[in-house]
Amino acid sequence: MIKRYASSTDVARLAGVSQSAVSRTYRPGASVSEETRRKVLAAADELGYRPSRIPQIMLTHRSHLVALVIGGMYNPFYSSVLEAFVARLQAEGWQPLLVHVDNDCAFDDVVPTLASYRVDAVVSALAILSDDSVRQLEQLRIPVIAFNASSFGDRVVSVSSDNVLAARLVADHLVARGARRLGLIAGLVESSAGRERQAGFTARAGELGVPVAIQAGGFRYEGGRAATRRLFEGPMAPDGIFAANDLMALGAIDALRVDLGLRVPDDVLVAGFDDIPSASWAAYDLTTVLQDAPRMVDEALRVLHSAAELTTARPGRIVVPPVLIIRGSTDRPVAPVQVA
Amino acid sequence: MIKRYASSTDVARLAGVSQSAVSRTYRPGASVSEETRRKVLAAADELGYRPSRIPQIMLTHRSHLVALVIGGMYNPFYSSVLEAFVARLQAEGWQPLLVHVDNDCAFDDVVPTLASYRVDAVVSALAILSDDSVRQLEQLRIPVIAFNASSFGDRVVSVSSDNVLAARLVADHLVARGARRLGLIAGLVESSAGRERQAGFTARAGELGVPVAIQAGGFRYEGGRAATRRLFEGPMAPDGIFAANDLMALGAIDALRVDLGLRVPDDVLVAGFDDIPSASWAAYDLTTVLQDAPRMVDEALRVLHSAAELTTARPGRIVVPPVLIIRGSTDRPVAPVQVA
Numbered sequence: 001m002i003k004r005y006a007s008s009t010d011v012a013r014l015a016g017v018s019q020s021a022v023s024r025t026y027r028p029g030a031s032v033s034e035e036t037r038r039k040v041l042a043a044a045d046e047l048g049y050r051p052s053r054i055p056q057i058m059l060t061h062r063s064h065l066v067a068l069v070i071g072g073m074y075n076p077f078y079s080s081v082l083e084a085f086v087a088r089l090q091a092e093g094w095q096p097l098l099v100h101v102d103n104d105c106a107f108d109d110v111v112p113t114l115a116s117y118r119v120d121a122v123v124s125a126l127a128i129l130s131d132d133s134v135r136q137l138e139q140l141r142i143p144v145i146a147f148n149a150s151s152f153g154d155r156v157v158s159v160s161s162d163n164v165l166a167a168r169l170v171a172d173h174l175v176a177r178g179a180r181r182l183g184l185i186a187g188l189v190e191s192s193a194g195r196e197r198q199a200g201f202t203a204r205a206g207e208l209g210v211p212v213a214i215q216a217g218g219f220r221y222e223g224g225r226a227a228t229r230r231l232f233e234g235p236m237a238p239d240g241i242f243a244a245n246d247l248m249a250l251g252a253i254d255a256l257r258v259d260l261g262l263r264v265p266d267d268v269l270v271a272g273f274d275d276i277p278s279a280s281w282a283a284y285d286l287t288t289v290l291q292d293a294p295r296m297v298d299e300a301l302r303v304l305h306s307a308a309e310l311t312t313a314r315p316g317r318i319v320v321p322p323v324l325i326i327r328g329s330t331d332r333p334v335a336p337v338q339v340a
Numbered sequence: 341m342i343k344r345y346a347s348s349t350d351v352a353r354l355a356g357v358s359q360s361a362v363s364r365t366y367r368p369g370a371s372v373s374e375e376t377r378r379k380v381l382a383a384a385d386e387l388g389y390r391p392s393r394i395p396q397i398m399l400t401h402r403s404h405l406v407a408l409v410i411g412g413m414y415n416p417f418y419s420s421v422l423e424a425f426v427a428r429l430q431a432e433g434w435q436p437l438l439v440h441v442d443n444d445c446a447f448d449d450v451v452p453t454l455a456s457y458r459v460d461a462v463v464s465a466l467a468i469l470s471d472d473s474v475r476q477l478e479q480l481r482i483p484v485i486a487f488n489a490s491s492f493g494d495r496v497v498s499v500s501s502d503n504v505l506a507a508r509l510v511a512d513h514l515v516a517r518g519a520r521r522l523g524l525i526a527g528l529v530e531s532s533a534g535r536e537r538q539a540g541f542t543a544r545a546g547e548l549g550v551p552v553a554i555q556a557g558g559f560r561y562e563g564g565r566a567a568t569r570r571l572f573e574g575p576m577a578p579d580g581i582f583a584a585n586d587l588m589a590l591g592a593i594d595a596l597r598v599d600l601g602l603r604v605p606d607d608v609l610v611a612g613f614d615d616i617p618s619a620s621w622a623a624y625d626l627t628t629v630l631q632d633a634p635r636m637v638d639e640a641l642r643v644l645h646s647a648a649e650l651t652t653a654r655p656g657r658i659v660v661p662p663v664l665i666i667r668g669s670t671d672r673p674v675a676p677v678q679v680a
Contacts, residue, residue: 005401005458005481048479050455054403057394061345065457068438070423074617079419083410086440095453098408098436100426113435115390117405118345139388141345221621254622277414281561282594283623 006047015043026051057118066304067119068096069110071126075219075247076276077291078125081147084297085123092301094120101126101133111136121145121304130190143307145300148193157307159299159318163193166289166322167200170242170271173287173324175208178333179240179269182210183231185217185224185252187244194219197244197273213238217248224248228255239268239334246272246279246288253284253329269330285328295320346387355383366391397458406644407459408436409450411466415559415587416616417631418465421487424637425463432641434460441466441473451476461485461644470530483647485640488533497643499636499658503533506629506662507540510582510611513627513664515548518673519580519609522550523571525557525564525592527584534559537584537613553578557588564588568595579608579674586612586619586628593624593669609670625668635660 008022015022017036024030025040032040043049057063066089073079089096097119099110114122121143134156137144144156174182182205187194198214205212215230217223224243228251231238241256243249249272256262256270264270272279272288279286299318348362355362357376364370365380372380383389397403406429413419429436437459439450454462461483474496477484484496514522522545527534538554545552555570557563564583568591571578581596583589589612596602596610604610612619612628619626639658 005455048481050452050480052398052458053456054394054397054458058392058398063394065437070426073419073423076416076419079413079416079422082419083413083440086410086438087442090440090450090453095457096438097405098426098438100423100430102427110430112390113430115345116393117435118392118394140390141388221617225622250621250623258622277561278590278618281590282565282598283590 005052006044006049008049008051010047011040011043011049014047015039061118063118063120064094065097065117065119066094067099067114067122069099069101069122069124069126071101072219075245075274076278077245077274077293080276081125081293081297084293085125085300088297088301092305094304111140115140121307123147123300123304124149143304145303147296147300149191157303157316157318159296159303159320160193161289161291161296161322162319163196163322164200164203166273166324167197167242168204169322169324170273170289171201171204171208171210173326173330174240174242174269174271175205175210177240177265177269177330179238180210181236181238181240182212183228183238183241184212184214185227185231185241185243185248186214187217187219187248189216191219194244201242211236217243217251219245219248221247221251221254224251225255225259226251228252229259232260240330241268241270243270243272246274246276246286248272249286249288249329250278250284253286265328265330265332266335269334271330275325280327287327287330288325290323290325292320292323345392346384346389348389348391350387351380351383351389354387355379401458403458403460404434405437405457405459406434407439407454407462409439409441409462409464409466411441412559415585415614416618417585417614417633420616421465421633421637424633425465425640428637428641432645434644451480455480461647463487463640463644464489483644485643487636487640489531497647497656497658499639499643500533500660501629501631501636501662502659503536503662504540504543506613506664507537507582508544509662509664510613510629511541511544511548511550513666513670514580514582514609514611515545515550517580517605517609517670519578520550521576521578521580522552523568523578523581524552524554525567525571525581525583525588526554527557527559527588529556531559534584541582551576557583557591559585559588561587561591561594564591565595565599566591568592569599572600580670581608581610583610583612586614586616586626588612589626589628589669590618590624593626605668605670605672605674607675609674611670615665620667627667627670628665630663630665632660632663 012019012022021036024032025037086096124146146158148160186198202212213236215227217227241252252270253264272286275288275290279288352359352362361376364372365377426436464486486498488500526538542552553576555567557567581592592610593604596608612626615628615630619628
């Protein structure tokens with residue numbers, strides 16, 4: 001076995017001091033003579049020694065590791081949340097241990113590994129977190145924070161946008177711009193965020209007396225494009241489409257223009273959800289709901305701090321206000337209703 | 341201090357057995373009676389006990405942690421590499437510790453943290469890895485693998501596409517489709533991948549006797565869009581544009597169509613690099629160079645395995661063949677040269 005890292009014993013031997021002198025040199029506030037400190041630092045420099053956090057983890061049961069569970073990074077919203085979250089964790093003295101899950105079954109394998117490193121908390125940035133996965137995470141008896149998921153067991157704090165309110169705002173906006181036959185491109189039924197967006201949109205459309213046709217798009221560009229074609233094969237060709245995320249909305253715009261020869265927004269209005277970078281690209285110029293990722297990260301960090309000395313987070317739900325961003329894909333009223 | 345994780349001592353006490361019996365229950369191949377094992381597992385279940393890897397890290401100097409350094413996740417190429425890499429690391433018994441750096445200076449803060457967790461190796465998925473950062477990583481005396489970066493110190497293995505060859509193929513393709521005045525949108529001068537793409541493209545264009553005008557686009561959509569407008573303010577309006585990544589190429593297409601009122605590919609051919617998902621979206625249908633991310637991940641894992649028992653990786657460079665993917669943005673010859 002090759003030793004990659006020099007130990008404090010190696011440093012003590014080279015410096016000709018005790019191991020305790022090495023420890024004291026690196027412990028803030030500990031007493032050590034200037035002469036000893038100089039010898040220790042010179043030996044450490046020669047050996048490339050850096051103090052280990054491992055003994056401290058054994059003693060204190062605090063690893064300062066936070067497990068970040070990811071999956072579905074195909075959605076740029078999650079990669080931007082991930083980057084912001086990692087930067088903040090580091091700045092505040094935690095280190096993220098990254099865990100990838102393909103599907104919920106993978107949690108069976110992952111939980112023992114998380115436990116073996118004694119992580120302080122688990123943060124899920126998954127689009128979907130099933131009840132079963134939550135049960136497994138709860139066995140760890142540590143705080144669990146879920147992005148964009150809601151209403152879970154007793155130990156989970158969720159941080160999400162106000163999906164219901166946001167979807168209601170989108171319905172209001174499309175109808176105000178003249179849409180009278182709405183299409184909804186839903187995400188995955190397993191996603192609570194997707195379900196909430198669907199519920200808010202259909203409820204508000206119902207209040208406004210406007211019918212909604214629904215097709216599933218699976219949260220992906222290709223799914224949104226295919227769902228849009230299916231909407232136009234149905235009995236009610238929509239003049240306003242809301243997709244439960246931006247990737248599907250961009251697919252919808254391409255389906256309308258390229259596959260169906262329609263104009264956006266002149267023939268059909270389109271709105272999405274997330275405000276990923278490509279939503280503002282000139283080819284799309286998509287109206288969407290901004291998910292305030294920096295604010296969501298702030299809230300998650302606040303929970304982590306308050307939970308840091310507790311065995312669990314206080315269960316609950318933190319909802320971040322959404323912002324509707326109106327762009328070219330809905331910036332003119334649609335053409336008057338054509339009677340078929 | 342609250343103990344989040346039950347210890348083997350807790351389990352031994354509840355089961356009424358020795359701590360050594362608990363250890364033996366969880367050590368593969370160790371001898372323990374069926375009766376004792378049953379008692380231990382029942383107590384462990386009650387307490388939510390899971391074995392810790394921390395003592396093993398102290399003894400063996402192998403943490404099975406691999407530091408993954410990220411930054412610039414705005415480029416979807418890196419988020420897809422990250423996801424693939426994390427999945428593979430986990431499948432093969434490593435756990436990725438994620439490290440975010442905003443810029444090279446941040447490495448000063450990060451290196452001691454990596455060392456404190458005794459990571460087994462460092463993998464950089466940064467667009468840019470400076471010589472100075474490499475020097476800091478080398479102080480760790482552990483293997484360092486860099487994606488998409490080349491030609492570093494004595495301990496670094498780089499894994500990248502053959503950027504020079506790929507850019508030469510793009511120049512050949514654009515000229516074969518009739519381009520006679522080329523524009524190059526360069527990335528960042530600090531990026532070795534960007535420099536190689538520029539070198540390969542300009543060298544091949546020179547061999548073909550075709551002039552190249554160059555503008556920098558900083559690897560971002562907005563930068564590519566602005567660079568394209570600047571190319572058309574210059575004395576030689578290009579009829580074929582190569583952008584050093586897809587994000588800039590998509591910005592170029594939007595600049596041509598929306599800002600300049602030109603057609604792609606009829607008036608100007610456009611090609612990019614990476615094959616990110618949006619490159620194949622109908623609004624763009626971008627010709628590009630596929631970077632074979634799964635193959636690059638394979639190669640990096642191979643290096644990790646071979647380096648696992650060495651203090652350093654064998655320095656060197658692994659180059660993965662590129663594939664030119666021809667799509668609508670170059671699928672017809674451009675219009676004949678207009679004499680200004």
